[in-house]
Amino acid sequence: MSILNADLHCHSVVSDGTLTPEELAARAASNGVELWSLTDHDEIGGQHRAAAAARAQGLRYLTGTEISVTFAGETVHIVGLGFDPADEGMRQGLEQTRGGxxxxxxxxxxxxxxxxxxxxxxxxxxxxxxxxxxxxxxxxxxxxxxxxxxxxxxxxxxxxTEGKPGYVPHRWAALKDAVRWIREAGGVAVIAHPARYKFTANEEYALFTEFKAHGGRAVEVVTGSHTVAEYARYADTAREFGLAASRGSDFHSPGESHTDLGQLPFLPAELTPVWDLLADRIQ
Missing domain, CATH: 1.10.150.650 (DNA polymerase; domain 1)
Structure with missing residues (x-):
């Protein structure tokens, strides 16, 4: 099951996308996606709808969310995959994160x-x-x-953005807490689109080191905002830190997103796909 057209990062109207979970499932299926996850920001309220829509489309499905954390003064996103959406620790943690x-x-x-x-x-x-x-x-x-x-x-x-009149920073969850919520709910934590963060080399190394120390297990290597050179760079990072690799478009809207569901290149063959760690959680 290692080589799959998996899309494990996208957003619906439950957070900041423009399509419903049902519309996303249909779009994913029509684009040849074989394994899908809806990863709304700090929210799991669309998970039952997404899983049901995936079944109706003949798609395999992993539960998902994208948690906002603050690390070294930057907002970093941690995707959670394959967790139990009924887990109370996850539910309460996300509710606190949404509160601000x-x-x-x-x-x-x-x-x-x-x-x-x-x-x-x-x-x-x-x-x-x-x-x-x-x-x-x-x-x-x-x-x-x-x-x-x-x-x-x-x-x-x-x-x-920072320095502009409508920019307001937000204090999100701590990295260790987000990873713990995902892990304790039976899922796998993934660093989302790492090339987007404005970190120095030392700060990025600290992010990956702390993430792994807290139990994080994967990184998005192939994602909508990464260049081909960044695919290679974060494939090397995955190998360096012993992390599995994830793949996701980060699709939000047909009129806004650069990359459609299911349209990314496959993961490099020598990496461990994150779905191999979650085979027993795929619906």
Missing amino acids: RGGRAREIAAGLATAGIPGTYEGALKYVGNPALISRTHFARYLVETGVCKDTAEVFRRYL
Whole structure:
């Protein structure tokens, strides 16, 4: 089962995607995906729908989520795969992590108002399937709709990254806690899209070292935001730290995502795929 068109990273309307779990399952199946996971941000409320939709499409399925953590002053994402979605520790941990999003969203709106763009909190809410998970992406969609920017990338560049008027940092979960929630729920923790973080070489080494020490077992090698050179770089990192490799598009929306579900190259053959660690958890 090692060589699979697996897509183990994507988002639905339950967090900041634009498609329902059912629409994602159908899209994954039509694109030739063989093993799928829905990994909404800090949320597992869509897991039962996703698993049922996968079964209806003839897809194999792994439970998933993407947990936001703070490490060395950066927001890092840890994907959890194959866990028990009924686990109480996981449920409570994610609930705590989600808790700060509402206040942060109001601060973002206040910052945008001082920049001459009023009403963005109410506007962003129109795009939110789950109000507890309002995020910068929802603000970006509203600013595109109202013509402030031509696309969401421009919104982030001009308004929502560090030093811009709508940027508000958030204190997320600790790395050790996120990995522990996943591990204790029977799943495998994965460092998501590592090339996206603005770490020095020493900080990145510390991230991988601590992640493994806490029980983390895999890294996304092939993902939508990585270049071909970064596939090779993080394949080397996986080997160096003895980690399994994961593969996922990080798909959010047909109109926004660079990479569609199931459209990535296969993992390098010499790596251990993360799904080999989770064979007994695949539905």
